[in-house]
Amino acid sequence: xxxxxxxxxxxxxxxxxxxxxxxxxxxxxxxxxxxxxxxxxxxxxxxxxxxxxxxxxxxxxxxxxxxxxx
Amino acid sequence: xxxxxxxxxxxxxxxxxxxxxxxxxxxxxxxxxxxxxxxxxxxxxxxxxxxxxxxxxxxxxxxxxxxxxxxxxxxxxxxxxxxxxxxxxxxxxxxxxxxxxxxxxxxxxxxxxxxxxxxxxxxxxxxxxxxxxxxxxxxxxxxxxxxxxxxxxxxxxxxxxxxxxxxxxxxxxxxxxxxxxxxxxxxxxxxxxxxxxxxxxxxxxxxxxxxxxxxxxxxxxxxxxxxxxxxxxxxxxxxxxxxxxxxxxxxxxxxxxxxxxxxxxxxx
Numbered sequence: 001x002x003x004x005x006x007x008x009x010x011x012x013x014x015x016x017x018x019x020x021x022x023x024x025x026x027x028x029x030x031x032x033x034x035x036x037x038x039x040x041x042x043x044x045x046x047x048x049x050x051x052x053x054x055x056x057x058x059x060x061x062x063x064x065x066x067x068x069x070x
Numbered sequence: 071x072x073x074x075x076x077x078x079x080x081x082x083x084x085x086x087x088x089x090x091x092x093x094x095x096x097x098x099x100x101x102x103x104x105x106x107x108x109x110x111x112x113x114x115x116x117x118x119x120x121x122x123x124x125x126x127x128x129x130x131x132x133x134x135x136x137x138x139x140x141x142x143x144x145x146x147x148x149x150x151x152x153x154x155x156x157x158x159x160x161x162x163x164x165x166x167x168x169x170x171x172x173x174x175x176x177x178x179x180x181x182x183x184x185x186x187x188x189x190x191x192x193x194x195x196x197x198x199x200x201x202x203x204x205x206x207x208x209x210x211x212x213x214x215x216x217x218x219x220x221x222x223x224x225x226x227x228x229x230x231x232x233x234x235x236x237x238x239x240x241x242x243x244x245x246x247x248x249x250x251x252x253x254x255x256x257x258x259x260x261x262x263x264x265x266x267x268x269x270x271x272x273x274x275x276x277x278x279x280x281x282x283x284x285x286x287x288x289x290x291x292x293x294x295x296x297x298x299x300x301x302x303x304x305x306x307x308x309x310x311x312x313x314x315x316x317x318x319x320x321x322x323x324x325x326x327x328x329x330x331x332x333x334x335x336x337x338x
Contacts, residue, residue: 008304033254035245040307042243060306062244062293064254065223065230066202 005058019048019059028061035062072097078170082124095283096124100170102282103127105192107180107208109156110134111267112198112222112274114146119275121164121171125282128164129174129192132156143264180204182326185211194281195219196274202248203329209234209241210326213317218281220274220289224262225255229270230295232308233277238290243311248329266298 001012006026013025019038023031036043037060043051053059074082074093085091085099102125106113109132120128136144136151136159144156151159157175164173176188180199189195189211197208197219205221212219212234221241222231234240273294280286292305315322 007306030253033249037306037308040309042309042311062306062308063228063230064202064245064249065225065228066200066205066254 002055004053004056007060008058013053015053015055017053019043019051019053022053022059023048033064035064036060037062072100078124081168081170085123090285091283095285098282098284099279100124100126102194102278103129103192104194104196104278105129105131105189106196106198107131107204108198108200109144109146109160110140110198110200111143111224111262111264112271113156113160113196114144115268115271116196116198116275116278117146117160117164118167119272120278121168121173123275123279124168124170125278126170127172127174127192129176129188130157130160131176131178131180131188132160133177133179143262143267145268180207182207182328185326186215189215189217192217194278196278197221198271198274201331202254203331205241206248206329207326210316210323213240214326220277222270222274224266224270226260227263227266227298228296229266229273229298230293231270231273231277231289232293233281233289235288235290237310237317239308239310240314240317242316243314244293244308246315251330263298269296269298 002015003010004013019036028034038051039058082096085096086093104120104125106116109130117130134156136147136154136156138152140147141149146163147159155177157177161173161175164171185207195208195212195217197205199205208219216236218235220231220233277289280288291308293308294305296303312319
C-alpha cells in the first residue's frame, strides 16, 4: 500500500496507478467534467492514462460549478 | 484627498477604524469602479455589500426580470419586484442603502459583442453569472483587457471562488473549456441552498474590497472551495499555465467566443 493525497485527504492505494485508474478506483462522477491537478500541476486529459502516481503525490479534482445568477 | 463629510465619517466609521483601511482605504473604495455581472444569487450580496461599503461606481449587467423562484436566495430583490428587471430592482436597493454610490444598469446579456466595451469602464469585475459560456467570456474578456476579476460558482451545498489578477492563474488555467451544454447542472436544474449564495457572494465582496484597499492576500493562484454540508473549506493551489489558450505564452484565442448555451438553461 502507498499513501497519496486526494483533494487533501490521505488515501491508501496500490501502485502502480495512473490518473485514469485512480478515477476508476474512486468512482469519480462524470470524469469527463473533472479537471485534474497532480502535485499542483494541471494534468492534460490526454495524459491521464500515462501519468503514474508516486507515493505522497497530491491529486486534486476540480469540478465545474456554474450557479450564481438564476 | 477627499474631504469627508460628517455623514461620510459616520457612515464609514467601522472601515475607518480598521488600521488596514482607515481614511485612505475608504477613499480608495469611494473611487473604485466595479462591474457585477449577474444580479442574482451572487450579485445580490455583492451589490448590497459594495454599495454599503461606498464603492463609488457600480455597474450591474443582467437581462432577466425578477422571478418568484429567485427570492429564496437573491436577497436584493423583494416580493414586490417580481416582473421587474433585476438591474432596476438591484439599483433601487443599492441606492436606498447608500445614496453616495452611482449605479449603472445594463439590462442585457453580456456577450462577445458588448463585453469588452462594458468591462473597460471598470477597475474590477465580479462574476456572479449562472452559466459556463458567460463565465468563460468574462474570463477571456478580463484577461484580454488586463482587468482583475473575482470568479464565483455555487451548486447545491457547494461553492468555489478565486480572484484573478493579470499574470495569475485564470479560469482557463484550471478548466480549459466549458463543459458540453447541459453536462453540468446549473442551480435552476439542480437546486442550491439559498444561504450558500450569501456565503460565496460575501467572499467575493470581501475580495473586491481587499483588492482596492490592498489589504491582505487575495485568492490568487488558489481556488477556494467549500462544502456547507460539512462546513469544510479548502484552498487548492492552482498555477498559471504556460500552455493556457488565453493567458499562456502563445495564446491561441484572439477573440471572444459565444459558447453554446444548453437550451434548458435559457428558461428559469
